[in-house]
Amino acid sequence: MNTKLKVVAYDPSWVQTYEMLRSFVFPVVCDIIVGIDHVGSTSVPGLAAKPIIDMDVVVATQQDLTTAIERLATLGYVHEDDLGVKGREAFIPPDNLVWHHLYACTVDNTDYKRHILFRDYLRSHPEDAKRYGSLKMALAERFSNDRAAYTLAKSDFVLEILQRTGRP
Numbered sequence: 001m002n003t004k005l006k007v008v009a010y011d012p013s014w015v016q017t018y019e020m021l022r023s024f025v026f027p028v029v030c031d032i033i034v035g036i037d038h039v040g041s042t043s044v045p046g047l048a049a050k051p052i053i054d055m056d057v058v059v060a061t062q063q064d065l066t067t068a069i070e071r072l073a074t075l076g077y078v079h080e081d082d083l084g085v086k087g088r089e090a091f092i093p094p095d096n097l098v099w100h101h102l103y104a105c106t107v108d109n110t111d112y113k114r115h116i117l118f119r120d121y122l123r124s125h126p127e128d129a130k131r132y133g134s135l136k137m138a139l140a141e142r143f144s145n146d147r148a149a150y151t152l153a154k155s156d157f158v159l160e161i162l163q164r165t166g167r168p
Helices: 013-029 062-073 110-124 126-142 147-164
Strands: 033-039 053-059 088-092 100-106
Touching (some): 013 033, 013 053, 013 100, 053 062, 062 088, 062 100, 110 126
Antiparallel strands (some): 088 100
16 A cells, blocks of 8 residues: 555546445444444545445444454455554555445444534535645645655644534
């Protein structure tokens, strides 16, 4: 994976890539999931994004989360623990798939709820999505070699949107 930060114009093929990845994961977790959600900027039509699909495998209970981790390993996913986000388990994808971010969490996970609120807000407010895309493009240029600074620089916008949803 390229280490230089790159944000590009929206690509409609991201939907098909998500569907392909979802179809790959679904069979091993279908009996324990609440859902598999396309989250992050690639899930918002028209929004500029890093060209990496983000997916959340959502389960009901902590036991189901443990089971999901075990089953995803059978597909070649490597569990990375929570990477500092409590209750959200991260995975490295198998080599034979396009690079993507896969997470697993319970349906009551705070970060999952924020992902969905933020995504749904931007989907229904295209002007704010456009504003966010412009911000991301400018920040990616400014912080092309510093992902942490890029993420931090977006945080005020993200918090503003979450406050508009009533759930910061």
